[in-house]
């Protein structure tokens with residue numbers, strides 16, 4: 492008789508774990524708080540940018556998700572008023588949410604085809620309400636972080652979306668009034684943007700981003716909403732695969748880059764790692780240690796750079812892009828940056844000042 496496994500959270504890492512486990516003859520039920528695919532809250536539909544070593548990632552998870560990771564055709568970075576077009580190689584645009592074209596829908600269809608069962612509308616607040624051996628994959632939501640004692644920080648933002656046709660693209664904007672960054676990405680006829688920082692963001696700053704979009708990208712976006720997230724970047728020792736008798740996956744497990752907060756690639760890989768923890772726990776622990784090996788170093792690097800005044804960061808950013816390409820590549824070596832699942836980062840091969 493097939494062994495039963497429960498997974499909490501029908502997001503990326505939870506569904507990828509479910510697919511791997513049914514392939515290993517487990518009977519899998521995924522429990523989800525939202526009424527359907529696309530998660531709790533109002534974030535989705537949304538689009539995001541992420542670097543990824545696609546070949547290595549698909550090999551590791553045993554699933555080709557290329558359709559959900561569309562190569563960016565434009566990657567533009569602004570330091571203040573000055574923009575630069577970088578080489579968009581190795582950067583992918585991902586649609587999240589419940590629309591047919593999203594990565595979530597793609598993974599969901601595969602999970603259903605293989606026989607993973609889903610139970611929606613079930614909010615579980617305590618890990619102790621789940622059977623031993625369950626996988627918890629609840630993403631950026633607070634309840635399980637708090638229940639499991641995972642240290643988090645609150646991150647705030649203003650997000651916006653609107654229909655927009657065009658090639659997959661990503662624009663990132665740093666300025667002296669922005670704590671972390673403002674980014675926008677477009678794919679599948681959808682534009683999504685987010686002003687994001689680790690202290691609350693006044694409406695006036697969102698309006699400055701609106702103005703930036705109007706002036707530089709000729710875009711008029713009116714539909715904005717305020718958002719709060721809990722992110723597990725409050726401790727250098729944050730990544731953890733096991734919590735008591737439970738297995739953690741995705742962002743809850745700390746599979747997130749603490750510098751730029753890329754979490755999609757980490758969620759994809761850690762779905763497989765969490766499934767492996769069920770049937771090959773020692774190997775899973777090794778895989779987890781490998782993919783999260785740079786977390787502590789980058790956590791410390793983020794702390795140091797956060798002490799640099801914002802105006803100076805803008806100057807340093809512009810200056811950095813004038814360095815020889817070989818130096819740039821070394822400084823931002825993906826292996827050292829520690830973004831899970833990223834081996835190459837050729838963003839600097841061609842830099843065009845706008």
Ligand SMILES: Cc1cc2nc3c(=O)[nH]c(=O)nc-3n(C[C@H](O)[C@H](O)[C@H](O)COP(=O)(O)OP(=O)(O)OC[C@H]3O[C@@H](n4cnc5c(N)ncnc54)[C@H](O)[C@@H]3O)c2cc1C
Pocket residue numbers: 499500501502503504505522523524525529530531534538539540541613614615616628629630631632634635650685720740741742743747752753754755756758
């Ligand atoms: C606005 C925003 C922008 C982002 N931008 C980027 C980006 O550009 N690039 C990038 O790489 N990453 C980005 N991230 C981070 C990335 O999206 C996440 O790190 C990643 O999706 C997490 O995947 P996951 O599998 O851990 O969780 P998710 O895919 O979020 O899935 C978690 C699921 O668990 C469910 N759930 C939560 N709590 C409970 C509960 N108590 N009971 C039952 N179900 C529950 C949720 O409803 C959801 O369906 C962004 C995140 C946000 C919110």
